[in-house]
Amino acid sequence: MGSLLFGVPDDEGRLIYAGHVGTGFTDQDLRDLERMVTARPTSPFHGTLPRDVTRDAHWVEPDLVGEVAYAVWTADGRLRHPSWKGVRDDLEPDDVVIEP
Numbered sequence: 001m002g003s004l005l006f007g008v009p010d011d012e013g014r015l016i017y018a019g020h021v022g023t024g025f026t027d028q029d030l031r032d033l034e035r036m037v038t039a040r041p042t043s044p045f046h047g048t049l050p051r052d053v054t055r056d057a058h059w060v061e062p063d064l065v066g067e068v069a070y071a072v073w074t075a076d077g078r079l080r081h082p083s084w085k086g087v088r089d090d091l092e093p094d095d096v097v098i099e100p
Helices: 026-034
Strands: 004-009 013-023 068-069 082-088
Touching: 004 068, 026 082
Parallel strands: none
Antiparallel strands: 004 013, 068 082
């Protein structure tokens, strides 16, 4: 696993692509994540994603909540300089909110 595509729910509960994170993972994090994810045949994100984002993607069910540190939200709704902090076992996907 080179990086994770991630998203946040919109007001209608649709998963909206917010970027990809490829730093901050330990080797153990990567092993754990590979065991936790469930493959799916299509993208879980609402709308069409750019080809450069989807080119090598392997889609998984959006069942996990991860914590990602970042610098800022960009004007187009992406996180700048995201870094993986870990899986949040204490949260469900429906609990995810965009922090101001």
